[in-house]
Amino acid sequence: xxxxxxxxxxxxxxxxxxxxxxxxxxxxxxxxxxxxxxxxxxxxxxxxxxxxxxxxxxxxxxxxxxxxxxxxxxxxxxxxxxxxxxxxxxxxxxxxxxxxxxxxxxxxxxxxxxxxxxxxxxxxxxxxxxxxxxxxxxxxxxxxxxxxxxxxxxxxxxxxxxxxxxxxxxxxxxxxxxxxxxxxxxxxxxxxxxxxxxxxxxxxxxxxxxxxxxxxxxxxxxxxxxxxxxxxxxxxxxxxxxxxxxxxxxxxxxxxxxxxxxxxxxxxxxxxxxxxxxxxxxxxxxxxxxxxxxxxxxxxxxxxxxxxxxxxxxxxxxxxxxxxxxxxxxxxxxxxxxxxxxxxxxxxxxxxxxxxxxxxxxxxxxxxxxxxxxxxxxxxxxxxxxxxxxxxxxxxxxxxxxxxxxxxxxxxxxxxxxxxxxxxxxxxxxxxxxxxxxxxxxxxxxxxxxxxxxxxxxxxxxxxxxxxxxxxxxxxxxxxxxx
Numbered sequence: 001x002x003x004x005x006x007x008x009x010x011x012x013x014x015x016x017x018x019x020x021x022x023x024x025x026x027x028x029x030x031x032x033x034x035x036x037x038x039x040x041x042x043x044x045x046x047x048x049x050x051x052x053x054x055x056x057x058x059x060x061x062x063x064x065x066x067x068x069x070x071x072x073x074x075x076x077x078x079x080x081x082x083x084x085x086x087x088x089x090x091x092x093x094x095x096x097x098x099x100x101x102x103x104x105x106x107x108x109x110x111x112x113x114x115x116x117x118x119x120x121x122x123x124x125x126x127x128x129x130x131x132x133x134x135x136x137x138x139x140x141x142x143x144x145x146x147x148x149x150x151x152x153x154x155x156x157x158x159x160x161x162x163x164x165x166x167x168x169x170x171x172x173x174x175x176x177x178x179x180x181x182x183x184x185x186x187x188x189x190x191x192x193x194x195x196x197x198x199x200x201x202x203x204x205x206x207x208x209x210x211x212x213x214x215x216x217x218x219x220x221x222x223x224x225x226x227x228x229x230x231x232x233x234x235x236x237x238x239x240x241x242x243x244x245x246x247x248x249x250x251x252x253x254x255x256x257x258x259x260x261x262x263x264x265x266x267x268x269x270x271x272x273x274x275x276x277x278x279x280x281x282x283x284x285x286x287x288x289x290x291x292x293x294x295x296x297x298x299x300x301x302x303x304x305x306x307x308x309x310x311x312x313x314x315x316x317x318x319x320x321x322x323x324x325x326x327x328x329x330x331x332x333x334x335x336x337x338x339x340x341x342x343x344x345x346x347x348x349x350x351x352x353x354x355x356x357x358x359x360x361x362x363x364x365x366x367x368x369x370x371x372x373x374x375x376x377x378x379x380x381x382x383x384x385x386x387x388x389x390x391x392x393x394x395x396x397x398x399x400x401x402x403x404x405x406x407x408x409x410x411x412x413x414x415x416x417x418x419x420x421x422x423x424x425x426x427x428x429x430x431x432x433x434x435x436x437x438x439x440x441x442x443x444x445x446x447x448x449x450x451x452x453x454x455x456x457x458x459x460x461x462x463x464x465x466x467x468x469x470x471x472x473x474x475x476x477x478x479x480x481x482x483x
Contacts, residue, residue, distance in 0.1 A: 050088035050105070054184060057109055058083045061192035061230070064111035071157050071166075071173060072196060072232075078177045079190030086184045095183070098375045098407040099345045103287055103313045104259060110220055111192065112136065112229035112258060126468040127212040127246065129154060134216050136229035136262075137195050146209075151202035154211055156195055157234070165200055172236050172267050181319055181349070185289045189263040192230035199245065203238040203269065210244035210275075210466055217249070217286065219256025226287070231262040239269035239297070246469050247278045250310070251286055259287040266294040266302070270324065273301040277464045281476050282310035284339055291317045298324025298354070305463045306333040307473045308344055309480055315345040322352045322359075322386075329359040334460035337365070337372035337404075338480040345375040352386040363395040364460055366453065367404035368481065377409040380423070384415045393423035398456050400429065453481060 047055070058080060065076075089096040112135040123132055123142050131154065132142035138156045145154050153165055160166045173196075179186070199211055213233060220227040237243055249260060260282065268274050274294070282288050288311040294302050308314055320329055335344040350359055365374045374397065382389050397406045412423045430452050438448035457477055464470040 048088075050090070053105055054083055054086065054088050057228070058188065058191050060109070060111055061188065061228075065192070065194055069158065069195070071160070071170060072190075072193060075173060075177055075190045076193075079187040082182075083184065083187045083191065086187055088184060095347060095377070098373075099315060099343060101289075101313060101315075104226075104289075107224065107226040107257065109226050109228050109259065112217070112227040113220065123214060123216065125212040125214060127466065128209040129211045130214060131155070131197055131211065132214045132216065133195070133197060133231050135218065135227075136193065136231040138197050149205050149207065152205060152207060153198060153200040155198060157198050158195070160198060160200075165202075168236060168238075169198060169200060169234065172234060172265070176265060179293060181317075183317075185261055185317075186263065186291055188228075189230040189232060189261050189291070192228070192261070193232040193263070194230070195232070197231070197233045199233070199235045199243060201237045201241040201243045204240045206242040207244070210246050212246045212469075213248065215247070215249040215260070215262065217251045217255060217258050217260050217282070219258040219285075221256055223257070226257045226259050228259040228261060231260070233262070233264040235264065235266040235274065237266075237268050237272040237274055240271045241269065242273040244275040244465065245277070246466060247276070248469065248472075249280045249282060249288065251283045255283060255286075257285045259289070261289050263291045264293070266292070268294065268296045268300040268302060270297045271299045272297070273303075275303045275465060276305070277466065277469060278304070278306045278308075279464075279469060279473050280306075280308040280310055280314060280316075281473075282314070284310070284312050284342070286311045287313040289313075289315050292319070294320045296320065296322050296324070296327045296329065299326045300324070301328040301330075303330045304332070305460065305465075306331075306346075307457075307461055307464070307477070308334070308346070309336040309338070309473075309476055312339070312341065313343050315343075315347070318346065318348040320348075320350045322350075322354060322357050325354040326356045327352075327354065327358070329357075331359075331361040331363075332460045332463045333361075333363045334457045335363075335365045335374055335376075336457060336477060336480060337367040337374050338369060340369050340371040342369065342372045343375070344373075347375075347377045349379045349381070350391075351381050351383070352389050352391065353383045354385060355387045355389070357382075357386055357389045357391070359389075359391045361393040362460065364457060365395075365397040365406055366400065366457055367397070367406050368400040368453075370401040370403040372401075372404060374406040376407070377411070379411040379413070380421075381413045382416050382419055382421060386416045387418045389416060389419040389421065391419070391421045395425045396456075397427045398429070398453065399427060400453065450481070454478065
């Protein structure tokens with residue numbers, strides 16, 4: 001397949017390039033459609049079908065947006081230009097070599113619309129602070145924001161008060177366009193995000209109650225097409241501040257076919273702390289492609305617990321960068337592949353650049369269907385000045401069907417010479433000695449297997465710090481395992 005070669009600067013007429021850096025709270029110039037850019041440019045080769053798919057989808061997303069949202073308009077403008085030259089991932093691309101994403105192009109893709117919520121659908125969180133996003137738009141009537149400590153803001157970016165907070169949010173958003181590891185899905189979100197949920201915690205403030213982000217999705221109702229939405233969340237925690245964030249993704253009953261393409265960015269100041277719990281339990285006809293990017297300043301702490309069990313195609317790009325010494329990163333993730341042709345993919349990257357960094361990563365995966373597949377690509381890079389680093393990575397996979405498939409790529413790159421680093425990987429079926437131990441104590445074989453399988457994943461689930469979320473995740477896992 002031929003790849004289209006574009007030069008992003010030569011493609012853009014002068015009046016379009018002026019839109020690169022308008023003030024964050026000013027109106028931008030009228031948009032020039034991406035298709036117009038591709039047609040008017042002189043190409044060295046005709047665009048491939050996949051590149052046309054990218055351009056047409058980006059144009060649909062642009063056209064579906066409401067009035068310009070000034071705080072993120074520069075981000076949209078930069079991404080729309082980037083998409084002209086960003087290729088669609090193929091199996092020849094190293095990051096997608098083991099992940100088949102053809103489901104995303106199997107049906108015509110249309111921007112998601114706001115749907116009427118079924119009255120019987122439970123959207124009431126048991127946690128005190130609730131933010132509900134329906135197909136990427138924050139819904140105030142379904143959110144619950146009690147009185148918060150002074151200076152704390154939780155809500156839509158459209159409601160951020162003018163002043164120091166808005167300036168800091170603007171600065172954080174401006175840095176988003178500088179992210180170098182981005183791909184076409186990152187740019188789709190930048191172009192198509194209709195709203196941004198913001199969590200801002202000022203210096204020295206500890207938010208005691210967790211913020212529960214409930215992402216609800218639905219399709220268009222037409223069997224022959226797939227709807228797409230691009231939720232976006234920005235978390236800014238200043239020095240000596242602390243917050244817990246719970247992120248839960250799910251679809252309405254009978255929601256239809258859809259593609260969720262969320263992005264969450266997290267900025268943690270010096271000695272700040274963020275506890276992040278993430279549960280993905282989409283229906284089987286959904287696709288879920290997610291980016292999480294965390295930037296940690298000196299002596300900060302980021303704790304991430306993930307349970308990903310839903311969707312026909314699920315991929316999470318998790319990127320963390322330590323930007324100061326004595327920084328702590330702890331990652332605990334669990335993927336379950338329980339259905340035919342289901343794919344669960346976790347690509348994580350942790351970059352340590354400063355001395356005395358600490359990190360621990362535990363990844364667990366169960367594949368219990370012969371036609372299912374799991375992928376784990378975990379990269380930890382300890383750069384030259386990250387001396388006295390203590391980094392550990394462990395991945396364990398459980399294969400419970402004859403042709404179940406898991407691809408594991410643990411990768412520990414060490415350039416510093418005074419470090420303590422270790423990693424390990426194990427892929428197996430259940431241990432016969434463990435089964436015998438249970439049977440010797442009166443349990444039948446089926447009960448023993450069920451117990452061992454469940455508690456393999458429960459080792460990660462129990463790390464979710466909030467009981468209602470932990471119990472929901474455990475219940476969903478048991479249901480999928482048919483216990």
